[in-house]
Amino acid sequence: MTSLFQSHSLRIFFFLFIFSQFIKAQDQASSKSSGLILTEEGLKKIKDNLGQVPLFDRSLQEIKDEVDIEINNGIEVPIPKDLAGGYTHERHKKNYSTAQKAGVLFNILGEEKYANYIKKMLLEYAAMYPKLPLHPEERSYARGKIFWQSLNDSNWLVSMSQAYSSIYNWISKEERATLENNLFKPFADFLSVESPQFFNRIHNHSTWGNAAVGMIGLVMNDEELVDLALYGLKEDNIDETARDNDGGLIKQKGQAAGFLANMEEAFSPSGYYTEGPYYQRYALYPFMLFAKALQNKKPELKIFEYKDGILVKSVYALINLTDADGEFFPLNDAQKGMSYFNNSVIMSVDAAYYYGEHNPMLLSIAKKQGEVTLDDAGLAVALGLKNKEEQEFLKESIILTDGSKGNKGGVAILHSKEDKSRYSLVMKYTSQGDSHGHYDKLSYSFYNDGEEVIQDYGFARFVNIEQKNGGGYLKENTSWAKQSIAHNTIIQNETSHFNGDFDTGTKFHSEKYFSDFSKPDVQIISAKENNAYPGTQMHRTMALINSDIFQKPVMIDIFRVTGAKENQYDLPFYYFGQIIETNFEYNSPEKLEKLGSKNGYQHLWKEAAGISSANNSKFTWSNNNKFYTLTNVTKEGDSLIMARLGASDPQFNLRRDPVYIWRKHKAKDAVFVSVLEPHGSYNPITELGNNSFSQIKEAKILIDNDEYTAVELIGFNKTKLLLVIANKNGEGRHSLRINNNEISWKGNYTIIEN
Structure with a gap:
């Protein structure tokens, strides 16, 4: 070694x-940059520091190795025919990625083999492009030419704009004319004026299109294209019924469009992107790249100051939306495992550091990423790390608001520490999330460090796997992943929130009732949803609490439902691992049946079911040698169902995940009180279990009415914990008699331990 x-x-x-x-x-003029991303001042500083900044030098070497291999392999520009994951699709992706990197190497190293590689490739595209029809695959609402959708064509142009800028002053005027007349200008027109349904939206697709057109406009000094990118198309004939592949409206009359409108509308003031962190990561790439180009070419716009510095804020929001391993919480459509190690986030962290306030906490993220961009921002980060300026990025409990004005709900991320472990609770009470949103008001997930304890499913898609629908969304994304039963929230009468209707869901958002992160041993969030079901109000309060009753922090969940009539209510818990014990009896059928026929229920096999006969129903499982117990305050007759995903799935598009469901029958009003308790461990080497039993002797609902809900936990050590929630008028003073004791407090809640 x-x-x-x-x-x-x-x-x-x-x-x-x-x-x-x-x-x-070298003749420095031969590699002069147009200043699209890498400025002349930055280039000089990079050259002055070569060989002296380890992280930057290593990043440069890795890219050089990669590009040199591609140059030796030769250039191939095939006629497009494949979906994502297919050969032509992946070849054109590799082309634009390699060309962009070759441009950086040419600027920094001055070796003309990189410029020649880019020029030759672009001339081949210029020869092919005028004859290209629309892509032969017809699945997209906005078909591309090089790729099956205009989104990927925009990816191509964003990278090729950078490649072209790097050789702009190196090639001849005649070669520039050929490239611009035959390739870049027609390409930009195709993405913009010829594709208004794609270009004029508030959506990550349009952000890519805006950035692509704007960046090539900056390289070509075409102010008309730059204006189109910034402000959108000036057109009035909008088809208000047009929808994208995910069912989202393309654009409504009078709606703003363009890059600035996407910055304004898609981000909340706290930096949360309404489509969720998975697409925030994806959209930040064009947001940041075009912003960097605008900062260099049009500094008078002060783009990094727009909307109170929203682009830099969005990077902090995105980091806060990760678990202990740096993986994004899978809110809305999201692929699990996507993390801040993605190139888009590496670039965004570097940019936030450079264009922000040089926050040393960002350096600790960059250090973990182990790579920097080869530009002004990347050098600044690498120098900061060389000088050992980094500080730990502290993730405190936080509320990230949703909506352009921060008035459409939000996401609460609660943290609690025990020894070296960090427990995280993510509660979602946002707006719909555009076409990538799910029907999961007041849902949550729970993490032990980077390990999912109670999970959110994410999306049903195999990105860039050609065999699985060409890498696109699967039909199960609609029939399962978006449905309410796929999430840890209340489902009424086996029907999804807003009846699974996008137009209805888009009109509404949940409302925060209160939150309090000021106490080290209590982190609490409470939110209400009044529109998911007509005539039904839902109110959920969740708290992470450290108490002497427990060896680790626990989550207390109080979910109140008030209905206009009797309903069936289901509350699922998507756990991972092996069932250890229950305190209720259940029957397992010899032949599996589906839990229901629609709204996602058709995808669940009913594996076992029991009926509660006690005030507390306990469900204990083990995962990764750790124990967890869910204690539900049940009523006699409540159903307790063990089910598993995989029904109505002949192509095996869904994971076979287990779920535990608590069901109340014919209930007009109901309260679901649960305690999620991490405890103990198992050592497979010594074969010894430690604290494998729950520490809760009993959980009680002492009071539940319109005014107050009071929950008491009693430990086997005889310690008692009382949590009281003021269900309305929470800011005032309260007095209540409980267990023959008069208690008084001010505010939305109180906790008493004795």
Whole structure:
């Protein structure tokens, strides 16, 4: 291992020495940048520091190795025919990625082989593009030419704009004319004036389109294209019934469009992106890149100050939307495992550091990422790390509001520590989330460090896996992943929130009732939803609490439902692991049946079911050698169902995840009180279990009415914890008699432990 490391280090040293000597002998004018992303001042500083900044040098070497391999393999520009994951799709993706990186290498190293590679590739595209029809695959609401959708065409142009800018002053005027007349200008027109249904929206698709057109406009000094990008198309004939592949409206009359409108409308003042963190990560790439280009070429716009510095704020929001491993919480449509190690977030962290206030906490994220962008921002981050300026990024409990004005609900992220572990509760009470939103008002997920304890499913899609619907969304995304039963929230009469109707869901959002993160041992959030079901109000209060009753922090969940008539209410808990014990009897059928026929229920196999006979129903499971117990304050006759995903799924598009469902029958009003309790561990080496039993002797609902809900937990150590919620008029003073004791407090809640 040591010899390999020394060999690698010597290779980097030799490489740095050779190109540093080479740069000194180069004609600097030959590699002059147009200043789209990498400025002249930044380029000079990079060259002055080559060989002296380890992280930057390593990032440069890795890209050089990658690009050199591609150059040796030769250029291929095939006629487009495939969906995502197919050969032509992936080849064109590799082309634009490599060309962008080759441009950076040409600017920094001055080696003309990189410029020649870009020029040759672009001329081949310029020869092909005028003859290209729309892509042969017809699945998209906005078909592309090089790719099956205009979104991917925009990805191509965003990268190729950077590649073109790097050789703009190196190629001849005649070559520029060929590229611009045959390729770049027609490409920009196709994405904008010829595709208004794609270009003129508030959506991550349009952000990519706006950035692509604006960036190539900046390179070509085409002010008309830049204005189109910034402000959108000036057109009035909008088809108000047009929808994208996910069912979202394309655009409504009078709705703003363009890059600035997307900055204004898609982000809340706290930096939360309404489509959720998975798409926030994706959209930040064009947001940040175009902003960097605008900062360099049009500094008078002060783009990084727009909407009170919203782009920099969005990076902090995105980092806060990650678990202990840096993976994003899968809110709305989202692929699990996506994290801040993605290139988009690496670029965004560097930019937020450079264009923000050089916050040393961002350096700690960059250090974990282990890579920087090869530009002004990346060098600044690498220098900060070289000088050991980083500080730990502290994730405190936080509310991220939703809506352009921060008035459409939000996401609460609560944290509690115990020893070296961090427990995180994510409660969602946002607006719909545009076409990528799910029907899951007041849902939650729970994490033990980076480990999911109570999970959100995410989306039903295999990105870039050609065999699975060409990498696109599967029909199960609509029939399962978006439905309310796929989430940890109340479902009424086996019908999803807003009846699963996008137009209805878009009109409403949940409202925060109160939150309090000021006490070290109590983190609490409370929110209400009054529109998911006509005539039904839902109010959920969730708290992370450290108490002497428990060895680890616990989550207390009080979910009140008030209905206009009798309903069936289901509350699912999507756990991972092996069932250890229940305190209720259940029957397992010899032949599995589906839990229902529609709204996602058709995808669940009913594996077992029991009826509660006690005031507390306990469900204990183990996952990754840790124990968890869910204690539900049940009533006699409540159903307790164990089910598993996978029914009505002949192509095996869904994971086989388990779920535990608490059902109340024929209830007009109901209150679901649960305690989620992490406890103990198992050592497979010594084969010994530790604290595998719940510490709760009993959980009680002492009071539940329109005014107050009081819950008492009693531990086996005889310690008692009382949590009282004022269900309305919470800001005032309260007095209540409980267990023959008069208690008084001010505010929305009180906790008493004795």
